[in-house]
Structures are given as structure tokens and as C-alpha cells.
Amino acid sequence: MRGNHGYNQESIQDMNRTLLISLLRKEGICARAHLANLSMLKQATVTNIMNDFINWGVVKEVGFLVGSKGRRSIGISINNDDYGVIGIRLGRKNYTVGLFDLSGNLVDHRRREVDAGPKPRAIFDKIKREAKDLMKLAKQGERKVIAAGIAIPGPYSERRGRIELMTGVSGWNEISIQEELTEDLQLPVFVEQDANAGALAQYWHKEEDYKNNVLVYIADGQGVGAGIISNGELLKGSIGVAGEIGHTSICFNGPKCACGNFGCLENYCSSIAFTKKVNEELKSEKELSFSETAKLVQDGNEKAVDIFMESCDNLSVGIVNVINSFNPAFIVIGDDMAHIAPDLMLERIKKDVEERVLPEIYANMDISMSVVSSDSMVHGAAIVAIMDIFSHPGKYFEQESG
Ligand SMILES: [Zn+2]
Numbered sequence: 001m002r003g004n005h006g007y008n009q010e011s012i013q014d015m016n017r018t019l020l021i022s023l024l025r026k027e028g029i030c031a032r033a034h035l036a037n038l039s040m041l042k043q044a045t046v047t048n049i050m051n052d053f054i055n056w057g058v059v060k061e062v063g064f065l066v067g068s069k070g071r072r073s074i075g076i077s078i079n080n081d082d083y084g085v086i087g088i089r090l091g092r093k094n095y096t097v098g099l100f101d102l103s104g105n106l107v108d109h110r111r112r113e114v115d116a117g118p119k120p121r122a123i124f125d126k127i128k129r130e131a132k133d134l135m136k137l138a139k140q141g142e143r144k145v146i147a148a149g150i151a152i153p154g155p156y157s158e159r160r161g162r163i164e165l166m167t168g169v170s171g172w173n174e175i176s177i178q179e180e181l182t183e184d185l186q187l188p189v190f191v192e193q194d195a196n197a198g199a200l201a202q203y204w205h206k207e208e209d210y211k212n213n214v215l216v217y218i219a220d221g222q223g224v225g226a227g228i229i230s231n232g233e234l235l236k237g238s239i240g241v242a243g244e245i246g247h248t249s250i251c252f253n254g255p256k257c258a259c260g261n262f263g264c265l266e267n268y269c270s271s272i273a274f275t276k277k278v279n280e281e282l283k284s285e286k287e288l289s290f291s292e293t294a295k296l297v298q299d300g301n302e303k304a305v306d307i308f309m310e311s312c313d314n315l316s317v318g319i320v321n322v323i324n325s326f327n328p329a330f331i332v333i334g335d336d337m338a339h340i341a342p343d344l345m346l347e348r349i350k351k352d353v354e355e356r357v358l359p360e361i362y363a364n365m366d367i368s369m370s371v372v373s374s375d376s377m378v379h380g381a382a383i384v385a386i387m388d389i390f391s392h393p394g395k396y397f398e399q400e401s402g
Pocket of ligand 1: 246257264
């Protein structure tokens, strides 16, 4: 605990544990002595903490490593078999529930589409059931689920524990997501805005590149949002809704948005806006779904490609606003729209951005497409939970020993 009284013994131990398990995760497999070098902790401290971790089943020994002078030492790594977390991603038109190991690797998952019909209450109940099913499956495989994270479309008020606005879907603001999940799953549950979760997923996998810098993850999906990580910390804002770039305007006299603003970015480049536009332009008899319209782009349908490009151009305007606001070194673009034609999208956005920002700024930044997984946000949801586990290992595992 930070405070006027300094650090007590217990919190020092927690900090050392956190440091070591984080280092071990990044190293993959290594020897205790190597961890002592990296952490600058005493060998005895490392040995004691690793003994606890091994007793708890968080770390395991994985045979011998041969060092530079031919000396053999026992290799250790995070035990990815005994514990797990649940990651949930709630979208406007679908949801994903996944089981992850302690390193943040996906073990099993279900993605479900949601029709326009069912109300948030019914969808939420289904999500809870799927999460419990996955926990049951995990248990059959002798994996104990110890925490859960959920990534939700913002703006989400952390203080109220509720989604304040989900464009195009009403009723979510009546559900206490965290409270209900905690009670139902009987687990610590962490809620994060989806783009923030996506940013954390990127950061988790490439921390070496991103630390001491500004990373912005842009989720271009059913809504548009940004997760901003500066020097390893998420920028959350005063009530936790920073990064809602979907509701920044790119056209001051554009159509009015449900948030109150006019010409909001997400109404020009989200997957919902894109699908709607393709349907309007193609005047097809049957309304095409997002994946059908995406397929048209991939198949080279001229009209669909034009609309996709226009959507990229619109997103670029939003990205330029982000660049001039936060001066990021890294921008990573993810979510549904980013998976239609990643190379095409990246090329177009880079060209647009280069034209619109100062050369000095452009020369010192990098734009790329998300490579973490097809859904960095469900990944990120799990990582939010794992981060808490790694921050307080004692809280999760101490009672397991004996
Ligand atoms: Zn808006």
C-alpha cells in the first residue's frame, strides 16, 4: 500500500512476488539464478518465493537448462495447466466467452451472434451460463478458474459499475455487470472498457517495445474506441471513459448521435456503419450481414471495396485527431473492421495519416494492425484478471498451500 507509512513487510513480499512472476512470464523458461540477476533480488528471496509458487501450482520445474559454462540448472516456467481465468467480450451484436491459462493463452472459447431481438437481460443471462459451462469444463480438466474479466463497449462508468451508453442497444445501463457476475461466478470479476482491454492485450505481448512510450490501440468494430497506454499505465480519465474516440466529431454539422454530439466518428467507420452503407449502395434484396459484406470486399466487389476505403479514410481522420492529442509512438488497429483486409487498410490509413500530420510526427511513429488474435478484446479481458492475480498472488493462492 502506498501511503505515508511506507511499505510494510507484506506488501514488499507481494511486490517481489509480482516482480518475479512477471519476469518469469516474459522469460518463458529460465533458471532461478537468472531471475535473481534480472530482479536484483537475493538468491534466497527468489528461492523462497519460487518454493511458494511451486507449492501453489503457479510455477513448475521443467527439466534442466545448460548454461554458458556447461553448468546445469533447473528450468522453471509458469504452470499453465492448473489455473485459469475467464475472459468475456461483450459486443453490440455478439459476445465471446473464453477460458485462458495464466500466461494469457486461449484454451477454449465460444463466440455467439446476438440477434436484434433479445434484450440485454436475456443476453447477460446467456453469457453467465456460458461462463459457468466453461468453468465446469475447466474443472473436469483439473484446471481451477480463479478470476474473470469482462470487456464491454464504453462509455462505462466505473463508479456506477454500468455501461452508460451502448449506441443502438438500450437497456444495458440497468444491469450491474460486475456485481452480478461476481455473485454468479463466485469469482473476483474485473470490468474494462473494450478498447482498453485490447490495448492491454497488445501491451502484454510486446511490453519490451511499448514500455516508456505511448501506445494507442484503436478498436474499429461495432463501435470505435481507443485504449491509451502511457508509460505502462492505462489512461482512464476522471470517470473512466477516456479514449471514447468513437464520439469525437469528424463533421461538426453531421448527423446527431445518441451521445449528443454531431458527426461522431463511429457513425462513419464502424462495422455497423460499413454494413449499412454496403446494403444501401448494393440495394440487395436480402439484408447482408457484416461478414457477408466483408466477404464482398475480400472478393473484390468494386462498390464494397470503395465503401471500405471510404471507411478507412474516415477512420484516418479520427486517428489523426488521436495522434495530435496524444503523440503516440505506436498505433495498433484492431477489431472486426481490421480483419476484413488488413494490408489494404493499413496501406490506406498510413497514406492518409502521412498526408495529414506534420512530417516530424509521422517519422516518429508506427502504425500497425493487431496481431494478438482475432479478438484482442476477449484476450484483454482475461489479461485484466491475470494482472490482478500477478499483482496479488498471495490473495489468490495463499490458502491453496498446505
Ligand atoms: Zn456520439
